[in-house]
Amino acid sequence: MVIRPANVVVLGATKGMGRAVARRLAERGDRVFLLGRDLGELRLSAADLKARSTGPYEVGIAQCDLQRPETFGTALEQAETALGPLDIVVVTAAQFATQDRLEQDTDLAHRLLTVNFANTVMFCELARKRLIARGGGTLCVFSSVADERGRKRVVLYGASKAGLSGYLEGLDHRYRHAGLVTVCVKPGFVTTSMTEGLRRPPFAGDADAVAKRVLDAIDRRKPVVYAPAAWAFVMFWIRLLPRFVMRRLDF
Amino acid sequence: MPVVQGAELRSEDLARLTEDLPLARGLGRAYGDAALPAPNDRLIAGTTLADRILSFDPDTGVLTAEGGLSLDELCRLFLPRGFFTPVSPGTRFVTLGGMVACDVHGKNHHREGTFGRHVLSLTVRTGAGDVVRCSPDEHDDLFHATIGGMGLTGVILTVTLLLARVPSMAIVEESERAEDIDQSLDALKSASAQWPMTAGWIDCLASGRHMGRGVVFRGRWAEPNEVPPSPRSLPRNLSVPIDVPGWLLSEPTVRAFNALIYWRYGVRGRSAIVHPYTFLYPLDAVSHWTRLYGSRGFTQYQCVLPDGSGRAAVTRLLSVLTRRGGASFLTVIKDCGAEGSGLLSFPRPGISIAVDLPMRHGTQALVDALNEVVIAEGGRIYLAKDALTRREHFQAMEPRLDAFLAVRRKWDPEQRIRSAQSVRLFGW
Numbered sequence: 001m002v003i004r005p006a007n008v009v010v011l012g013a014t015k016g017m018g019r020a021v022a023r024r025l026a027e028r029g030d031r032v033f034l035l036g037r038d039l040g041e042l043r044l045s046a047a048d049l050k051a052r053s054t055g056p057y058e059v060g061i062a063q064c065d066l067q068r069p070e071t072f073g074t075a076l077e078q079a080e081t082a083l084g085p086l087d088i089v090v091v092t093a094a095q096f097a098t099q100d101r102l103e104q105d106t107d108l109a110h111r112l113l114t115v116n117f118a119n120t121v122m123f124c125e126l127a128r129k130r131l132i133a134r135g136g137g138t139l140c141v142f143s144s145v146a147d148e149r150g151r152k153r154v155v156l157y158g159a160s161k162a163g164l165s166g167y168l169e170g171l172d173h174r175y176r177h178a179g180l181v182t183v184c185v186k187p188g189f190v191t192t193s194m195t196e197g198l199r200r201p202p203f204a205g206d207a208d209a210v211a212k213r214v215l216d217a218i219d220r221r222k223p224v225v226y227a228p229a230a231w232a233f234v235m236f237w238i239r240l241l242p243r244f245v246m247r248r249l250d251f
Numbered sequence: 252m253p254v255v256q257g258a259e260l261r262s263e264d265l266a267r268l269t270e271d272l273p274l275a276r277g278l279g280r281a282y283g284d285a286a287l288p289a290p291n292d293r294l295i296a297g298t299t300l301a302d303r304i305l306s307f308d309p310d311t312g313v314l315t316a317e318g319g320l321s322l323d324e325l326c327r328l329f330l331p332r333g334f335f336t337p338v339s340p341g342t343r344f345v346t347l348g349g350m351v352a353c354d355v356h357g358k359n360h361h362r363e364g365t366f367g368r369h370v371l372s373l374t375v376r377t378g379a380g381d382v383v384r385c386s387p388d389e390h391d392d393l394f395h396a397t398i399g400g401m402g403l404t405g406v407i408l409t410v411t412l413l414l415a416r417v418p419s420m421a422i423v424e425e426s427e428r429a430e431d432i433d434q435s436l437d438a439l440k441s442a443s444a445q446w447p448m449t450a451g452w453i454d455c456l457a458s459g460r461h462m463g464r465g466v467v468f469r470g471r472w473a474e475p476n477e478v479p480p481s482p483r484s485l486p487r488n489l490s491v492p493i494d495v496p497g498w499l500l501s502e503p504t505v506r507a508f509n510a511l512i513y514w515r516y517g518v519r520g521r522s523a524i525v526h527p528y529t530f531l532y533p534l535d536a537v538s539h540w541t542r543l544y545g546s547r548g549f550t551q552y553q554c555v556l557p558d559g560s561g562r563a564a565v566t567r568l569l570s571v572l573t574r575r576g577g578a579s580f581l582t583v584i585k586d587c588g589a590e591g592s593g594l595l596s597f598p599r600p601g602i603s604i605a606v607d608l609p610m611r612h613g614t615q616a617l618v619d620a621l622n623e624v625v626i627a628e629g630g631r632i633y634l635a636k637d638a639l640t641r642r643e644h645f646q647a648m649e650p651r652l653d654a655f656l657a658v659r660r661k662w663d664p665e666q667r668i669r670s671a672q673s674v675r676l677f678g679w
Contacts, residue, residue: 015263041264048303052328193262193300 004029005055007083009076011035011064011123012093014045016192017142020211021090026053028215033079035064036093064123066093066115072123076130085134088218089127091120091141094161096194102156109156116160121167128171128180136179140218141168145186145231149238153251172223181221185214188231201251203230253638255671257288261297265319265408269376272296273668275406277346278321281353282551283638284671285401292669296406298348304328305409312414313371318348318407330527334414337369339531341583348407353635354399354596356587356603358448358470358531363415365591365598367398370412375405378663382408387592396658399593401634403673404662421473422448422530425522428513432463432566436602439586442469448530454509455582455606456502458573462566465584466516470530478524490538494546500609505579534581544609551636552621553605555587555598560628565602568624572606575617579606594655597633605636615639622648634672645676652677 008025012018013034026032026049034049036042042061049059060082064075080086095112102109124139131137146158147165168184175182189195189204205228217225226232241249259276262268269275274295276286288295298319305315312334316325322336323343329335340355349355354367363369372386375397383405385394397404427442429435435451442449446469453465534540541548556564565584572579583605587598608614618639625632631648632640646652656677660666666679673679 019263044303044305047305051304051307196261 005057006030006087007033007085008088008090009033009035009079009083009086009127010090010092011066012091012142013049014038014041016092016194017187017190017207017210017214018090018092019045020207021092021214022049023052024208024211024215026050026055026059029053029055030088031055031057031083033060033062033083035062035075035079037063037065039063066095066119066123067111069119069122072126076126080130086127086130086137088138088140089124089131090214091123091127091139094120094142096157098198099153099155099157113156113160116157117163120164124167124171128175132175132178132180136181138181138183138218138221139168139171140183140185140214142185142187143168145188145226145235147186148235149241149246151246151251152249169223182223183214183217183221184224185210185217186224186226186231186235188226188228188234190227203228203234253284255284255287257293257295259297260294261300263300265296265298265301265317265406266376266382268296269406269408270380273376273378273406273663274670275318275348275402277319277349278344280342280345280349282549282636283634284675285353285634285637286349287671289669289671289674298346298406301408302346309334312416313411314414315409315411316347317409318346318351320347321345322347322350326528329414330417330420333416333418335417335527336366337413337415338363338366341532342535343528343532344535347410347412348402351398351407351410352400352402353633354591354593355635356585356598358450358468358585360598361443361449361586361588362447364589365399365593365596366412367591367593367596369415370398370410372411373397373407374409376408377405378659378665378668383662392658393662395592396594396655396662399591399596400655400659401595401670401672403659403668403670405668417472419473419475419478420527421478421524422470422527423473423477423522424468424470424525424530426516427467427469428465428516429467430464431461432569433562435463435465435467435584436562436565436586438467439584439602442467443586445469447471449586451584452512453569453582453584453604454513455569455572455579456506456509458570462573463569464513465582466512468530472527473524488536488538491540491542494542496545500543500545544607547610549607549609550614550638551605552608552618553597553603553633553636554621554625554630555601555603555633556625556628556630557599557601560601560630564624564628564630565604567628568604568621571620571624572617575613575620579608582606594651594658595634595649597631597635599631601630603633605633619644634676637672637676640676642676642678 008030010022013022014036046059046061062075062078064071095115143165144161146154147161168182172182189201210227213227275298276295277298301317301319303317307314339357350366354365356365374384429438439451448470451467457464585603590599622644626647
């Protein structure tokens, strides 16, 4: 069990689901430290969290860019210096682009695959070592429901998330005994600025509802959580679809 | 039925988004076309993801936040800390930017004025593309034109305002029944002399001797020692799951509903300690209540009749409404206090009347007839609720229009910011 207030690092807290998760953490009194690309944005989000926080804590920030792995180590070091030993590390940052755009722009596709898989995994490796070194902790990483089946509309994005989910499952099996809890979050369609302009499917959720489920999963040490909850049901059926059906479906 | 085609694009980075999209839309609670794109425009900037609190000083109560922060969120965060919005409209599902743009007023207007009175400064993305900080001391023309300016001077990126301190999380509410329009107005006036929050509800279908019968509500924040140890919790939210067939909200059902409200508040009135939401946001307790009007929907009409025009004016307006069968579900009256500093701010000393109007064949003619009464009495209408007023009517009731348009032209020389409403009422 995590003792509260917990020391939490969030990578990707300035926007979307990361913003919602960080807000819920701060509002319940956890000590939050923000990592992200843009220092100006980080400062504004830190001010927001401080105003919402129920604890007397400052919200620290440090630059960390998933496109630049050399920033990972120092960012986590800064977080640990500010907070003390880390209890929870949350990663919500990722890239998204439509399949059509990724097919047209090879550089973008390469960047997305690198950021969402290789670099996110490298960040998690550093975080995992710090968590285990202090006797354990929780690593909560946002993957996607796109990881479960190869689908026409998310071939590349889905592949990057499939790799990430596979990694997280492996970590769980290998290090649970050492005290490491991994939480793999699989959001379905969530209306955030990342999905702005896309057609809204049924069962679309909002960021705050996702955040609520994520905190619950962290507290209850659940290795996989679908959000909104209806997506667990949707994905159950999608997993069962035979390939000849998937080939015909356009989603 | 007027239909506006358009789409909304949202981003946390409102400053960047509004470089290309100069018209903003918040939570979409305006009853008219104020936050709908002008003809030939299609996209507008949704502000609701730009919702960060940028600073709060508990010693002074000064809050700075991004324009998309909702009043609901503000209440949730600050009411437990003893702070509340200084002025509240009838719903908490509005954004700070929208509250400034409409210069909203509430049940405490006779004491606290409009929302704009409590705004210290703004940052605005103007039509010319600049991000400008404005306040009563800095670019005051932009500041006063933006308060109540319906978003036409620029997108409101951040708002700095002074929150009000409240002694508890409960309101003492009293109600009193009035048997006709004279009694209603008297009760409202005498309540406002003593109480910080007042408003009246009127049964708009009662005619003849009973015209204007209703219930007057008055309230004040409860002192800590008045609040029972287990504070009143909110009743469970109800929801209207689907569009209700149009016939349901017809004259007989409205009549029955009105009678129910009227008889519920007994002759001698009642007093209770209630949750602030129960007193301030009764309609928010029913999610999607607008579906009661069916798929054709409804609009609102709100006007203020100046003190000078007297009670007869109120009677004249109500009789136009009853004669034309404007079966309004809710008719609300409020005595307004001093005029605000916003160049197009709605309230002025007098009686404000707000009615729901189901959209149907005769609604345009009804609004025209109501506007003619308002013009004759020297009153004006509230743009946040207007969907149907004609340009010539608006110009006749708004002598401040030229001053507003001059400021608008200065900060938006290319006339990039247009809404369906601004094109309808101002021509651009």
